Amino acid sequence: MSSAPEKKPNAPAPQAPTPAPKPAAQPAAQSAAKQSAVPAAPPKPTIPPEYQELQKKVAEVLKGLNPTFEPSRGYLDVVVAKEHLVEAARRLKEMGFDHVISVGAIDYIAKKQFKVMYHLTSYLNEDLSKYVVALSTYIERDSPHVPSLTGIWLSAEFHEREEYEMFGIIFDGHPDLRPLLLTPAVAALRPLRKDFVVKEESDDIETDYEAYLATKWW
Amino acid sequence: MHVPAKPSPKEVPRATFLGRAVAGNLGALAVGVKYFFDPNRITLLYPHEYIKLRQGYRGYIVLIFDKCISCASCARICPARAMKMVSINVFDKKLKKYMKKKYPVINYNRCIFCGFCVDVCPTEALYHVPYHDLVYNSMADMVLTLEDFQKEPEFVTAKEGVPVTYIYDEKKGLVKVHYEEEGGEVQKAEGGQASAATEAQGEQAQGGGG
Amino acid sequence: MEAAPRLPGMEVRPVERHVYEVQIGPAHPGSGHMRIFVEVDGDIMVRVDPDIGFVHRTMEKLAEGRDWIKNIPLFERMAILDACNITLPYVEAVEKILDIDPPPRAKYLRTLLCEINRIASHLYGMGIFGVFLGHSTLYMWAFGDREVFVQLAEDLTGARLTHSYPVFGGVRRDIPDDFPQNARKAARYMRNRLNEYAKIFLNNPNIRKRLEGVGVLDKNRATELGIVGPNVRASGIKYDVRLVEPYEAYDELDFEIPIFEEGDSLARAWVRVEEIRQSLNIIEQAVDWLERHPREGFMHDRFWKNAPQLYKDIYNGKIDYAGKYRVKLMPLFASLKVPAGKASARVEAGRGEMFYYVESDGKNVPYRVRVVSPSFRNVIAFKYVMPGHRLMDLPAIYGSFDYFPPEWDR
Amino acid sequence: MVTAAQVAYDVGWGILHYIIFYPPLYQLIIIPGLIAALVVVIFIIWFERKAAARVQMRYGPWEISPRTGGATQLIADLIRYTFQEIIVPRTVDFMSYIIAPNAAVIFSILPLVAVPMTSVSQYWPIPMDFSLLIAVALSTLSPIFVVMMSWASNNKFAVVGGVRESFIIVAYELIAVISLLAVVPLVSTFNLVDIVQVQMGGRWLGLLNPIALLDAFIAVIMSTSAFPFEIPDSESELVAGPYTEYSGLMYGLNMGAGYIRRWTLSVLITLVFLGGWAPYRPGPGVVAGYLVPSLIVVAKAVVVMAIMSFLRSVYGRYRLDQALSLAWEVLIPMAIAAFGISIAETYFGVIP
Structure with a gap:
């Protein structure tokens, strides 16, 4: 694997498929971690390492609301019960998460459930x-009702309207719930x-030649 | 080397009233007048000129029949469902007998020229021709037969138009150059790099185009 | 006088007294496919209701029926002038689920195209902004100069706009031989041009009058509305995904994030100009890096280790009809199955933060893809920023947010 | 003995002198009236598009006649407008809808009968004693019909555009009138012929009183809603302003009326500030005494108009209230100052 070539700018090596790794010249532990050998097996879903610390903080903030953390990558998935949603949102906003990136819903039709997710991050708290x-x-x-968080994050307004029309999820308390x-x-x-x-x-991918020539898919 | 991006506070340039009323207006007018007398035109006068695109442009796709191994990768990866596999009887040279084999055909009504099929073909039996401005008489004509798919489509614009190409220039951005001249230069220079001579020619062509 | 005849399809809606409703759009010379219901009291807008969705294509639904790789050309259609930035977070999210990290050269190539696209996108936005204010010269200039960068992107990827360039684990092409010098020429040209842009547009007293103090969004209001991209950076918020969560090669490049404090339309225009300058710096650095380093590592080993000799020959240009520096895709891509898992990724696209949430249940198609495009998050600003301004400020505010209907409609 | 040749000569002479060069008719129909205006407008629109194209990295009209740089494009456009179907919406007020564009064109040309094209008194269309006043007064008529159009259209965008137009009329008329009349103390006459005669020696009033010239120039731009004051029909929020409901030839008339008004006022500016037919001294006879000076005026006015057209490629458009505040707070004081300058120059005897 071609690793960290910035340390050997003069290396001509037009075709050296496996350049000898230079352990002394490895730039940083962080990039070394990135270059870990590709796992053949599918990765084990866990909470990403850079989020471990945040997970503790969030668990601290949401104490009493029974948050569970689902495995995910690139973000921290905090699941709370529907009754605690507004309270959890309020506490997270106080913690510094001041706007909504996305309000997304997922239809788990096998479990007869919707999952509603508010992806949050912060502008003012760097x-x-x-x-x-x-x-x-x-x-x-069957009864898709969820309390609207537009009152807490105004930025959720249009996202909630979108999920309302796409899934039929009714956000109770939304000021302007139209498609x-x-x-x-x-x-x-x-849809x-x-x-x-x-x-x-x-x-x-296979088709009859005559049927193909007579196709009207345009 | 870790150089993080850094936020740099900046300010909108402020102007005094006089600076705004006089310098601002004069500056804007000066730039306008400058380009009025020395225009930098990049328009392609299309049917009279056409861009000779470089090799590597993702234009129309052509099948090399003999190289195809009927693996159907191209049809499977096609995001627009434009490519389909059809079965025809072909004479197999190794087995010395006629047999049914599958070959790709393309429906240009649907093709989006993403080039995935060309890139995924394990034997490079598909390739792009470097042009894309073709005319078909009807939508049914755009559903290519296997025979048409093996021919490079006719490039009608090239019959009447002058081939031009755009080269980069520090002063003018893109400069329109007649293709033959540049091509000749490149062949002489053997470097594939636009030399100073071609740039001069480019400016000449630019002046003549007005 | 008799009452106005009731025309077919006419909808009669009561509005308040003293209020006059004007519909801007949907078939509108500047705005593209969207409509804004504006109620004006005198010349002052009192209620603004953006009515969007005229080019909605339900991409999130279509994505659930398409193979993983086929979604790349699909999502690209959101904003073809910003194609690499728009598809990159999807590719990154899938890479996170696959647990692969592209090699450095691929990262630099992606960064390079991202910045080319960012400049093209900013120039496009500025051009539209210009024509909104009646400044046709800026419109033509921006579109003409954008051609330089579209041409660069074409040299790199083979397509003018719909590059489909980043794929899982790498990229699809390497830079051509003459690309570095061309990119440097283009960068030097554009730097000079930006000064002329400032003279004819941004410092033009006429335009300054239109923009200064119009559509002011202060820090807190911008946060509350969740505006993204250059628009928040014009309001003094130090937020840029390249800054807070560097992706690809951005943590190795030396560049600045311009921040303006004013928060008005003029500041939003200036942010874009300054960002173009920074993008030109990044392009030059990326090109230097790519030139210095050997041409290897453009695709992750999982997809390239077992590549046959033919693929390497094609990359090196040994097959005459096939072109040069093309990275062949392994047939595996056609039937890629992504293990179950979920991931999100965000990048800083030209108009702001582009966010994808991808969930897989182990099949060959995604289970759910949630796409949040920057324009979608900016559209709320029209509703809350425009009231209180004059009707003629509508284009000034609208253009300054760098709207793009196909992107927010998805 | 009367020969046929003599009759033909006499009839021809009569037609030439009493029909073609009959001053009111000549000025209204030929130069600088309808025909000259049409030619000039076609040229100016072509120039406007070409000049903008040069600045904007493109060619402009070209394809229709590559050898002349697309000069015939506007004739083609004219033919297209002429034969396009005129669609009259059901909801308009028919009479005023039809009358307004026609009246706007007619009243745009009208001031041209009040201006002299020569110093030979035989070729004056009207007595010239108060011609400046009359011309200025007549020039203020046509914008009313733009407001009429907008109201007759019964369309929201048209009404908003018409309201903007009426705001602007009030603002720019004062500037135009004051700045054009600002030269009167200097020459102590309302007679345009005398005003031109004063400038014969090269002392153009535009040089003596540049502020009045600048003010009048801006007022003309404002009055014809050209850039940067293209406010009534700003297409980015009002589709075409007062002209939204017009199509075909009627729309062409609307566009033409604006340009013809600009032309009329340019002629006026030429006479008042830029020396009219100076330095040429009209001689006896139709050609030397009427045709040549009028062509000189036309040439100068075309230059004035070309400069106005060029501004399109540099400026955007102002907001309505900004244009109004510019007019009321900057330009009107400037016009009054120009008046003061004239008085001061008279006091110091700049004009003997």
Whole structure:
């Protein structure tokens, strides 16, 4: 593996597939960690190492609300119960997470659940800027009600409207819950739910020659 | 080497009233007048000129029939479902008999020229031609047959137009140059680099174009 | 006089007295495919309601039916003039789930294209901004000079706009031989041009009058609304994903993040100009690095270790019809299965922070992809910043946020 | 004995003198009126597009006649406008909708009958004693019809555009009137012929009183809603302002009316500030006494208009309130100051 070539700028080596590693010249532990051999097996999902410290802090802040931390990469997934969502949001905002990057929902149709996630980060608190925290909760798929957090983070307003039209999740207490991108007729189909199927051309790669020449897919 | 990015506070340049009313107006007018007398035109006069694109441009795709091993990777990776595999009877030279084999065909109504098929082909049986401005009479014509897919499509613009190419210039950004001249230079220079001579020619061509 | 005839499709909506509703868009010369309901009281806007979604393509849904790699050209369609930045977080998120880290050369190549795209995107935004204020020269200049960078991107990737350049584990091409000198020429040209831009547009008293003190967003308000990108940096917030969570090669490059305190439309325009300067620095550094280092490590070993000799020959230009420095994709990409897991990634795209949430359940298609584009997060600003300004300020504010309807509609 | 040749000569002479060069008709229809205005407008629009194209890294009109640089493009546009269907929406007020553009064009040309094209009194369309006043007064009529158009259109954008137009009318008229009349103390006459005669020696009033010239110049730009004051029909928020509901030839008339008004006022500026037909001294006869001086005036006015057109490629557009505050707070005091300068110069005897 070509590693840390910046330490040997004059190396001509047009084809040296495996340059001898120079252990003394390894720049930093951090980049060494990046160059770990590629694991053949799929990686074990865990909480990413750079988030371990934050996890403790968040657990401290959300004490009493029974937060659980789901394995994830690139962000910290904090799951609280629906009843505690508003309280958890308030505490996280006090902690410094001052705006919402994304409000996303996932349809777990097998478990008959929606997961609603508020991805948060901070502008004003520069220590927290480098983290993304997802405050998430599971709700029933049959009665999709979740308290709106627009009152706490105004930046969630349009995101919640979008998830409302895409999934039919009703954000209780949202000031202006109308479809945002879609017309009401299309929004009634709840397009992002898993039971809505997009009709597209078949994915078959093989086709009959005559049928192919007569295709009208354009 | 770890050089973190650093925030650097900056300020919008302030101007006094007089500076704004006089210097601002005069500066804007001066730039306008400068370009009025010395225009820097980059427009391509399209049907009369066309850009001779360099090799590597992701243009129309051509199949080299003999190299295809019917692996269907191209059809599988096609993000627009433009490429399909069709079965035809071909004479197999090794086995000395006719047999059914699968070959890719392409529907240019759908193709988005991402080039994934060309890049994924394990035997390089597909390649791009470096042009993209073609005309078809109907949408049905854009569903290519296997025979058409093996031919390089006819480049109609090249019949009437003058080939030009754009070279980079520090003063003018992109400069339009007639292709033959630059091509000749490149062949002589053998470096693949636009020499000073070509730049001079480029300016000449620029002046003549007005 | 009789009442106005009721035309087919006409919708009658009561509005308050003294209020006059004007619809800006959707078929509108400057704005593109979006509509803003504006209620004006006299000349002052009192309520602004952006009505978006005219080019909505349900990309999040389409992505759930497409193979992992096929989503790259799909997401690119959000903002084709910023294609690399827009697809990069998706690629990064999938790489996180796959647990691979691209080699340094690939990182530098991605960074290079990202910055080329950022300049192109900023120039596009400035051009539209210019035509909004009736300044057609800036529009033409920005689009003409953007051509320089589009040409650079074409030399690098083979396509003008829809590059589909970053793929999982690496990139699809290496730089051509004459690319470094061309990039340096382009950088020097653009630096000079920016001074002329300042003269004819930003310091033009006419334009300054239009922009100064218009659409002011202070630090706290910008935070509350969650505005992103150059727009928050114009409000004095030190937030840039390249700064707070460096990705690709950004932690090895020497550049600045311009921050302005004013928060008005003029500051937002200046941020973009200063960012173009910094991007030119980055391009020069990246090109230097790429020139200094041997051409190896453009694709992660997992996808390149077993590459046959033919692939290496094609890379080195030994096959005449195939071009040079092309990185072949392994057939594995066509049927890639990503292990179960979820990841998010964000990058600083031209218009701001681009965020992807990717969830996989081990199949060959994603289970859920959540895309949040910067323009989508900026659109809320119209609702809360515009009221209180005059109707003629609408284009000035609208343009200064560097709107791009296809991006926010997704 | 009357021969056919004599009759033909006499009839021709009569047509030449009493029809073609009959001053009111000549000035209204030929030079500098309708025909000259049309030619000039076609040239100026072409120039505007070409000049903007030169600044903006492109070619401008080209394809239609590459040898002349696309000069015939505007004729092609004119033909297209002429044969385009005129769509009259159901909701408009029909009579005023039809009358307004026509009236705007007619009243735009009208001031040209009040200006002299020569010092030979035989070729004056009207008595010239108060011609400056009359011309200025007539020039203020046509913008009213823009407001009329907007109101007749019964369209939101048109109404907003019309309201803006009416704001601007009030602002710029004062500037135009004061700054054009600012030369009166200097020459102590309202007679445009005398005003031109004073400038014969090269002492153009524009040089003696540059502030008045600048003010009048800006007022003309404002009055014809050219850049940077293209406010009533600012396309980025109002589709085409007062002209939104017009199509085909009617839209062409609207566009033409603005340009013709600019042309008229440019002629006026030329006469008042730029010496009119100076330094040429009109001789006897139709050609030397009428045609040549009028062509000189046309040439000078075209230059004035070309400079106005060039501003499009440098400036954007002001906001309405900024344009108004510029007019009321800067330009009107400047116009009054120009008046004062004239008085001072008269006191010190600059003009003998």
